Amino acid sequence: MTRAISLRDVTKVYPRDVVAVNRLSLDIAPGEFLVLLGPSGCGKSTVLRMIAGLEEISSGELLLDGEQANALPPGDRRLAMVFQHYALYPNMTGAQNIGFPLKIESPRRDATHQVQEAARLLGIEDLLDRYPGQLSGGERQRVAMGRAIVRRPSAFLLDEPLSNLDAKLRTRLRAEIATLTRHLGVTTVYVTHDQSEAMSLGDRVAVMRDGVLQQVGDAREVYQHPENVFVAAFVGTPRINLLRAAVHAPLDGRLNIDFGTQRIQLPQPLSPDHQMLRVQMGKEITVGLRSEAARIASPQEMSPTEALLNGVVQHVEFQGHESLVHVSTGAHPARVDGLEAPRPPARRGTRPRRGSPLRRLVGRYLTRGADAARTPGHDEPPAAETPPPTAAGRVNDGLVVRCDADLRPRLGERVPLLIDLDRMYVFDSEGRRICPARPRGPAGQQRG
């Protein structure tokens, strides 16, 4: 038995007028695994607690299988909730903890069979005789999951269930949870602030900010077509590069995106996406470039859908299979409120050394300077475009790009960046995505 959960215009106002959830509407299909994602304090747990019946709904409607359930007592909802803190009874064994909900229902019932079955599904048969104090964090969370599934609920509500565990265990357990809930076919709502967890887990991801739902879609859709700059910035590792820019149209009818010290000219004829930028002329826009939308390569390799920017290597993160290279372009980074953890600072650049693989790759560019980078159809970078040095200990405008681990860019090295215009996002001054437009067809249908 699984169930549909619908929220219609649901608002939660706590005392002192704290609006934790603001007019949220969401339909979760029977058997679906939906992840509620957002930064701390955005209202995720409140949504879960309203579904569970642990928090009163201020306005709006909760429907369980189409029936209004705002006033239904929590015990009658047949939902199981698992919290970040395992809340196991320390004086009960694993078996007693798992069987506890059944004992509450009917104290004389022998729950051995159901407990064994839940333990078998979770692979914890050997832990049943142990007390919580004798279990590791991961084992305790499995017992907590056992307690949630033993009553065969119609939906699971999981509130950051893995955030107390180390990264390796978290990865393993989240795969187990996804497999288990699919095996049971039970509707699952999973709350997390960890975007990589969200992207790897759910059928759909619902991104929240300040109590307001920003976007719902499958992971690919949310990553590739973020509705706004907040979603673009919250989802994806490394974080998307966001640069302040303006659209200019000189008299020759061409269209430029101007980053202040550098600009790129959009190829003619303008694509339908780029035509939409005309209305942004004179207004501030934000350009979003994921790390895979720019590459360090010789301008001679530039394709018709690429444009050139120049940069200076500020910091290199070696990742084994690739490197993440922070490149200063002189452009001003755009700020998005409400995101956690800014990028880590990096050391100030030094001079490039001769003979590096990167120097061989883009060597002509490096030796001949900006002149070598000029390609017909693309804007010529002005002489003053070499980015200014940044203050020691800060990467204030570093564009993070992926690079083959063998290239080994040197700190301070001047590099050409080829920007993939098909994967360049533009957001208007309100943060809404202007381009690329959502693709037509079933995968890209507009919601709502």
Ligand SMILES: Nc1ncnc2c1ncn2[C@@H]1O[C@H](COP(=O)(O)OP(=O)(O)OP(=O)(O)O)[C@@H](O)[C@H]1O
């Ligand atoms: N009982 C309460 N009384 C007053 N305000 C509350 C209460 N519970 C939560 N809030 C506020 O409501 C907002 C949303 O809180 P909520 O716990 O739902 O966010 P969250 O996204 O789950 O955060 P986290 O990831 O940190 O758990 C926050 O501003 C919080 O301070």
